[in-house]
Amino acid sequence: MPHVTVTLAHEADFAGWRSATRSLAGRHTPPANIAWRIATDTESAALPAPDPAAARFTVPRAVMQLAAIMVQSALPDRFALAYTLVYDHVMGAPTDRPDEDEAARMAGAKEDVLTRTRHLRDEIRHALSRHDGTAPYQSHVDTTSHVPESNARFLTLQLSFAPWQLDMPDRTLRWTGKAMLHEAPGQVPQPLDPTSLPPPALPMVPDLDIARITSLRAVALAAKTCLICPMAAHATQTVFGEGRETARMMFVGEQPGDIEDRAGRPFVGPAGQLFDRALHEAGIERDDTYVTNTVKHFKFRRTPTRRIHEKAGPAEIAACAPWLAAERRIIRPAVVVMLGVTAASALLGRSVTISRERSRIITLADGSNGLVTVHPSYLLRLPDETTRTREYDRFVNDLRLAAGCLDPAMT
The missing domain is CATH 3.40.470.10 (Uracil-DNA glycosylase-like domain)
Known part of the structure; x- marks a missing residue:
């Protein structure tokens, strides 16, 4: 079976990964035959074309949730690990198929993402309690994971669509009030499609302070993710x-x-x-x-x-x-x-x-x-x-x- 190179749009391109996975896993392409890479600022994403002959399959929600968590982790091979989870399910292999070291890495990445999600939201809530709104919200987040991107929606709704900025060691994430921008050192800010990002590892609504949201549209969008009852x-x-x-x-x-x-x-x-x-x-x-x-x-x-x-x-x-x-x-x-x-x-x-x-x-x-x-x-x-x-x-x-x-x- 030939090797395939998948070029994703950005470091947290869950939508691109999912599209490629749907095509490649449907063709039973082994994980070892796929190279996952990120597009540079001068090129575009390159995903495999849809294959009408590819087998249709469904994946349990828990498997896709774990795959999304892998994508927002800091592991360099996170896209390959996420693909392996889905491929194992499609082929009928147990989800613990990887060797013990790989399984331990995935378990550690999951725990890290969950911990960082809780910590980030706690920091946001604490900072917002002191934020008077006279200047755009800005904070530093010490992580190389992509938890901030997955929680960008949380911060945007909590701030009722007001501008904000998160600075990280290797990049800056900014919401202008109308668009999301991603900026790496020495690069021009690039638009970031929020729909391409992996969903957060934890439900969003229980951590929101609904009483501080001042936009009806923000409240309505938050309610659409509510799974409390x-x-x-x-x-x-x-x-x-x-x-x-x-x-x-x-x-x-x-x-x-x-x-x-x-x-x-x-x-x-x-x-x-x-x-x-x-x-x-x-x-x-x-x-x-x-x-x-x-x-x-x-x-x-x-x-x-x-x-x-x-x-x-x-x-x-x-x-x-x-x-x-x-x-x-x-x-x-x-x-x-x-x-x-x-x-x-x-x-x-x-x-x-x-x-x-x-x-x-x-x-x-x-x-x-x-x-x-x-x-x-x-x-x-x-x-x-x-x-x-x-x-x-x-x-x-x-x-x-x-x-x-x-x-x-x-x-």
Whole structure:
């Protein structure tokens, strides 16, 4: 079998490594037949062309996670070691196939990457507690590993996209506010595609200080990586809120449904369509509001034909509470409409009976006005047309009452 040389775009080019591995492992190319190198500043990456004849394969998540950890280590042969992990799986060999010395090196590299990830995040959190934001954040990191690159997203979101710079012994990593740049001594700064980097060795969200993020976009992107509660492992995706960051009116429901889970947007299913119609009749433009849910993942039980909604429990509500709190803190709506008992109980911090709380203005702890009403899905479940018409009209009147709390000059 011929030898192959793979030229990767940069020292932490996980995306390029993955593309090459997909092609080469599918052709059963042995690790010894591959030379991995990094492009110089005057050349481009050179990856093997996709091979239609290559065997298709899947790799367990744990194997790819370990491969990503190898790529961000300081080992000079890290790309070869990562490839060996995948190749062994494809060929059916045990993952501990390397000799004892190589296995020990991989184990040591993994522990080093995990330790450096924890240490870097601790340093960032400590430094940010003293950072007043008047100048771009800048720090020195004493490592030749590529843990900083893998945690660049963590720092970018924690700083709400503000510029920052990390200086390392052999390079500088910089976020300008719009682009990531990589600079080695004596070289011109080069753009670095964040999507090419390996994922961090530890989950990002538990280490973030969500309360200090000031950008709604940064909060939304952070929430998309959240795996704190079990719902996140089963849902298709995080469904964050959407709407104006300067909205004066916020609507909060319970959780996304099946259609929302697939679309990645709140209130777009049957209940959402009814909600849009009611907003229109109440004289409210949805584009002028912010719409979200108490819980950001779809909780369901699966049947042979469909996924059936299940009510979010206290654990899910608590896990998602920081996201909802961040939305309210950043948007600062004048009026918050609580759609259903889950949203009302979460925001009021007590048990709520809709019939007792509905259709009256409540002053919330942050000084905004709140109103409790039914969730649009409740209207869809009513048994007869007469009841549905009556309750729908009540719902529209609740929306009008909420809109009436706004200063006309602010709407």
